[in-house]
Amino acid sequence: MNAKAPHMDDGISSGLSRIRARFIAGMHEQSTRLETLKLRLHDAPDDDDALREVGQIAHKIAGTAATLGFQDLGALASQIDDSIHRLVETNARINPDIVQMIDSFHSRTRQVAAIELDG
Amino acid sequence: MKTMKILAVDDDPIILDLLTEVLRAAGFMNLHLCLSGSEALELIEKEQVPFDCLLLDIQMPDMDGIELMSKIRRIPGYGSTPILMITAMADRKYIDRAFTAGASDYITKPFEIGEIHARLNAFEKLTLDRHQLQDRNPVSQQGPQRSVASEEELAECLALPGIDGFIEYLALENYLLRMSRLSLYGMSVFGVVVPEMTRLFAASSVYEFRFAVTDIAEAIFDSLKTEHFLAAHAGGGTFVCVLTGGTQFDAEGFEALLRDTIREMDLHFCDGRPMILNPAVGEPISLHLQSPRNAANTLVQALSRAQSAANAPRGRVDTSRSSLKQLFGF
Numbered sequence: 001m002n003a004k005a006p007h008m009d010d011g012i013s014s015g016l017s018r019i020r021a022r023f024i025a026g027m028h029e030q031s032t033r034l035e036t037l038k039l040r041l042h043d044a045p046d047d048d049d050a051l052r053e054v055g056q057i058a059h060k061i062a063g064t065a066a067t068l069g070f071q072d073l074g075a076l077a078s079q080i081d082d083s084i085h086r087l088v089e090t091n092a093r094i095n096p097d098i099v100q101m102i103d104s105f106h107s108r109t110r111q112v113a114a115i116e117l118d119g
Numbered sequence: 120m121k122t123m124k125i126l127a128v129d130d131d132p133i134i135l136d137l138l139t140e141v142l143r144a145a146g147f148m149n150l151h152l153c154l155s156g157s158e159a160l161e162l163i164e165k166e167q168v169p170f171d172c173l174l175l176d177i178q179m180p181d182m183d184g185i186e187l188m189s190k191i192r193r194i195p196g197y198g199s200t201p202i203l204m205i206t207a208m209a210d211r212k213y214i215d216r217a218f219t220a221g222a223s224d225y226i227t228k229p230f231e232i233g234e235i236h237a238r239l240n241a242f243e244k245l246t247l248d249r250h251q252l253q254d255r256n257p258v259s260q261q262g263p264q265r266s267v268a269s270e271e272e273l274a275e276c277l278a279l280p281g282i283d284g285f286i287e288y289l290a291l292e293n294y295l296l297r298m299s300r301l302s303l304y305g306m307s308v309f310g311v312v313v314p315e316m317t318r319l320f321a322a323s324s325v326y327e328f329r330f331a332v333t334d335i336a337e338a339i340f341d342s343l344k345t346e347h348f349l350a351a352h353a354g355g356g357t358f359v360c361v362l363t364g365g366t367q368f369d370a371e372g373f374e375a376l377l378r379d380t381i382r383e384m385d386l387h388f389c390d391g392r393p394m395i396l397n398p399a400v401g402e403p404i405s406l407h408l409q410s411p412r413n414a415a416n417t418l419v420q421a422l423s424r425a426q427s428a429a430n431a432p433r434g435r436v437d438t439s440r441s442s443l444k445q446l447f448g449f
Contacts, residue, residue, distance in 0.1 A: 022136070063131065074229055
C-alpha cells in the first residue's frame with residue numbers, strides 16, 4: 001500500500017518526510033508489541049500492566065501521528081489513550097468497547113507498518 | 120537566523136526530530152535536545168550561557184515535565200524564562216497544574232507547525248524586550264541606592280515567583296486562551312489597583328517598588344488562600360486574579376479584607392515613612408461562555424473595573440468572621 005506524505009511547506013517537507021519514514025519503520029515494532037499485549041488482555045482482562053503499556057503506546061502515537069499525515073491513526077490512538085487513562089484513574093475493569101478499540105488500533109498500526117515509501 | 124537558545128525535552132525521539140525540523144525551518148538554529156528531565160537538569164547546570172526558552176513534554180518516565188519545570192524555576196536565572204509545555208495531556212487539570220507550576224504557555228500534541236512558530240516568535244520578542252529593558256536600566260551598575268525607578272520599571276509586569284498562585288501576566292493570558300478552548304465554566308476574573316503606586320514610588324528605587332509589589336501580592340494571597348486562583352501583576356501596582364473554583368465573589372468585602380491585611384503588614388519605606396496603600400477591587404467578570412478571542416481581553420476589562428472602583432470609592436464594610444464567610448458565598 002502506498003501513501004502520500006501530507007502537504008507541507010517546502011522548507012521542511014524533506015525533513016518531515018525522513019521523520020515520517022522513521023515513524024512508519026517504527027510501526028512494525030509497535031504493532032508486534034500490540035499483538036502481544038492484545039493477546040495478554042484477551043487471556044487476562046485484568047492484566048493492568050498490559051493495559052498500561054497499550055496506553056503508553058497509544059499516548060506516544062497520539063502525539064505524532066497526525067503531524068506526520070496519519071490523522072485517523074492519531075485520532076484512534078488519542079481515543080484509546082483517554083479511555084485507558086480513565087479506566088486506570090477509576091480502577092475500572094476493561095470492557096468490550098475498549099477491547100474492540102485496541103483491536104482496531106492494532107490493525108491500523110499493521111497497515112501503516114506495511115506502507116511502501118516512495119523512492 | 121534567530122538567536123534564541125532553546126532546550127527541548129521529550130522522551131520520544133520522534134518528537135525531538137519533529138521539533139528540530141520545525142524550529143530550524145523557522146530560523147531557530149540554536150537548539151539543544153534531551154530525552155529526560157535528569158539529562159536536562161544536568162545540561163542546564165553545565166551550560167555557561169543560560170537557555171532563553173524551554174520546551175517540555177509532561178508525560179515522561181521518572182520525572183514528569185511539571186516536576187522538571189518546578190525544579191528549573193528554582194535554578195537562579197530561570198525564574199522568568201519562557202517555558203512552553205508541549206504535551207498530549209489536554210485535560211483542564213493538567214493545564215491548571217502546568218500554569219500553576221510556572222508554564223508560560225501550553226500547546227497540545229499533535230502540534231500545528233504554525234502554532235509552534237507563533238509561540239516561539241512571541242517568546243523571542245519577549246526575550247529581546249527583556250534584554251533591551253535590562254540594557255536601558257542596568258541593575259549591576261547601580262545597586263540598591265539607585266535613586267529613581269524609571270517609568271519603564273514601574274510599568275513592568277513582575278513575575279513574583281515564590282508567591283503561590285502568582286504567575287506571569289503573559290502566562291495568565293495564555294492560560295485563559297487555552298482554557299477557553301476547553302471550559303471556563305465556574306471561572307471569573309477581577310482586578311486590583313493601588314491608585315497611589317506610581318505617584319508614591321516615582322521617587323523610589325526599583326528595589327523598593329518591587330518589594331512593595333511583592334508585599335501587596337502576598338496580601339492578595341493571604342486574603343484569597345482558601346480559593347483556587349491564579350493571579351498576576353499587570354504592571355504599575357495593578358493585579359488581575361482568576362478564580363477557578365466556582366465560588367461567588369464579593370468585591371466590596373474582599374477589598375475591605377485586603378486593605379485590613381495590608382494595614383496589618385505595617386509597611387514602611389526605607390526612610391521610615393509609613394507606606395499607606397489602599398487597593399481598590401473591581402467587580403468580577405464571569406468567564407463562562409467567553410470566546411477564546413475575548414477571554415484574554417477580560418483581564419483588561421477587569422483592571423478597568425478596578426480602576427472604576429478606585430475612582431468611585433465604596434463605603435467601608437464589616438470584616439468580622441461571619442461576614443468573611445459570606446464573602447465567598449458560604
